Amino acid sequence: MERFIFDLDNTLLFSDYKEEKRYFNEVFKEKGEYFNTNINNWLIEYEKTHIRYDKELLRKFLEEKSNLPVTEIVIDNWLDISKNINYEIEDTAIEVFEYLKRKGKNIAILTNFIREVQEKRIKNSELFPYISDIYCGNYLKPNSKSYFEAIGSYDIKKCIMIGDSYENDYLGPRNIGMNSLLYDKDDQYKNIKDKVKSLNKIKELY
Numbered sequence: 431m432e433r434f435i436f437d438l439d440n441t442l443l444f445s446d447y448k449e450e451k452r453y454f455n456e457v458f459k460e461k462g463e464y465f466n467t468n469i470n471n472w473l474i475e476y477e478k479t480h481i482r483y484d485k486e487l488l489r490k491f492l493e494e495k496s497n498l499p500v501t502e503i504v505i506d507n508w509l510d511i512s513k514n515i516n517y518e519i520e521d522t523a524i525e526v527f528e529y530l531k532r533k534g535k536n537i538a539i540l541t542n543f544i545r546e547v548q549e550k551r552i553k554n555s556e557l558f559p560y561i562s563d564i565y566c567g568n569y570l571k572p573n574s575k576s577y578f579e580a581i582g583s584y585d586i587k588k589c590i591m592i593g594d595s596y597e598n599d600y601l602g603p604r605n606i607g608m609n610s611l612l613y614d615k616d617d618q619y620k621n622i623k624d625k626v627k628s629l630n631k632i633k634e635l636y
């Protein structure tokens with residue numbers, strides 16, 4: 431294996447979304463709780479119905495779904511908070527990245543969300559020095575184009591996608607003949623062989 435392509439959220443970074451929740455409560459007042467309860471499902475639906483993340487498309491979509499005044503300012507403020515959100519890095523991620531680098535492997539990120547947010551969060555993290563490329567926003571996983579973009583000039587057989595989403599990080603890559611490894615820290619997928627509970631296991635496998 432030459433190129434290790436990692437998902438970001440809930441694979442490498444575990445975020446604390448309470449600042450976002452606080453913001454939506456402040457903006458939407460008594461409807462804030464409703465917005466906070468539903469935003470994750472709306473984002474999942476957005477990803478299923480759009481090719482890429484675009485601020486204006488996302489704004490319109492959230493406005494339609496919530497029936498609340500999701501203005502440009504609301505989106506911009508939200509994304510600013512999102513860029514600086516608190517997170518924890520997966521316990522073993524740094525030592526795994528060090529291990530992979532020592533072995534001459536290449537590390538990239540393929541993540542779904544607004545590029546400016548994901549890029550800022552990665553650049554502010556300790557993971558950044560190990561990462562060669564960040565793919566975000568041109569195509570959404572599980573669109574095959576997203577994986578092909580992340581594979582770049584590498585041999586598809588020498589690339590592996592690693593992440594916590596069964597559809598986006600495990601199945602999507604396999605559908606185009608790429609290797610994948612499911613990061614299943616809570617051991618939810620009993621029937622899948624190619625999975626790890628901790629990223630640390632990568633050191634034994636490659």
Ligand SMILES: [Mg+2]
Pocket residue numbers: 437438439440441593594595
């Ligand atoms: Mg994820």
